[in-house]
Amino acid sequence: MTPEPLTPANTTVVLVDxxxxxxxxxxxxxxxxxxxxVVGLAKTxxxxxxxxxxxxxxxxxxxxxxYPELVEAIGDQPVIERAVDFNSFLDESFAQAVREExxxxxxxxxxxxxxxxxxxVLGGLREGYRVHVAVDASASPSLEAHNAAxxxxxxxxxxxxxxxxxxxxxxxxxxxxxxxxxMRLMQENVPSMGMSARTFFHALELGKRATTAV
Numbered sequence: 001m002t003p004e005p006l007t008p009a010n011t012t013v014v015l016v017d018x019x020x021x022x023x024x025x026x027x028x029x030x031x032x033x034x035x036x037x038v039v040g041l042a043k044t045x046x047x048x049x050x051x052x053x054x055x056x057x058x059x060x061x062x063x064x065x066x067y068p069e070l071v072e073a074i075g076d077q078p079v080i081e082r083a084v085d086f087n088s089f090l091d092e093s094f095a096q097a098v099r100e101e102x103x104x105x106x107x108x109x110x111x112x113x114x115x116x117x118x119x120x121v122l123g124g125l126r127e128g129y130r131v132h133v134a135v136d137a138s139a140s141p142s143l144e145a146h147n148a149a150x151x152x153x154x155x156x157x158x159x160x161x162x163x164x165x166x167x168x169x170x171x172x173x174x175x176x177x178x179x180x181x182x183m184r185l186m187q188e189n190v191p192s193m194g195m196s197a198r199t200f201f202h203a204l205e206l207g208k209r210a211t212t213a214v
Contacts, residue, residue, distance in 0.1 A: 003159075006132070006166060007173045012051030012101040013166075015042060016088055016110025016120050018070050019056055021063035026111065026139040028146035034139050035069055040189035041109050041137040041163035042073040047181045048170040051101030055080040055094050086116050089123030098124075107166060109134035112141065114149035121153050132159045134166070164190055 004010070018038055026034060045052040054074060058081050059065045066079065084091040089098075098106070106129045110117045117138050124131040133153050140146035150160060164185065171182040 006169045008048040008050040010103050011105040012103045013045035014108045015054045017116045018067050019063040025141050028143040029139045037137040039069050039073045044167040051103045053097045087119035087123040105130045107132045109137035113138040114140045114145040118149045121158050132161045134163050135160045136162045
């Protein structure tokens with residue numbers, strides 16, 4: 001079966017438990033890179049106007065509130081505080097929020113990959129959604145735990161994606177084809193590609209100057 005493209009109109013991005021109290025436990029990914037990818041995924045949802053559902057445990061718990069960088073990226077987006085651990089779909093307010101977005105594709109990112117992300121992805125599959133997991137915007141206390149969870153999710157029907165590949169796919173939507181979103185994401189959240197783009201545009205400018213000089 002040929003897969004349909006992911007578009008802002010048919011996709012909801014789900015952000016799960018990016019709590020400050022968990023972040024120092026993560027060892028599967030570099031912390032700076034992890035936060036950068038999480039913010040990139042959130043911006044992708046906001047700028048391309050896809051569905052977006054954000055959830056966290058109760059902020060009074062030791063895990064605490066969301067990453068400040070993520071809070072800045074999502075602005076006034078509501079955050080669903082769950083009393084239910086692991087499978088977010090067992091919390092009715094979360095499940096209802098996802099249903100109200102009215103989109104059949106989910107892209108789930110969060111922490112930990114082998115905990116709340118895994119169980120929420122499995123919960124989404126049971127609910128009949130086409131579920132994708134943002135592997136580079138998720139993390140675990142070990143790389144082994146992260147990889148094992150991703151493998152299990154894939155074997156049960158989830159599809160792995162990266163956050164910037166999602167942004168590139170959203171950019172193909174005719175509504176957003178001519179917007180600067182992808183270039184801005186590249187410059188702000190993919191530093192290596194941003195520098196390459198600057199090199200490219202610098203070369204173009206030099207070419208223009210050379211042509212003018214002739």
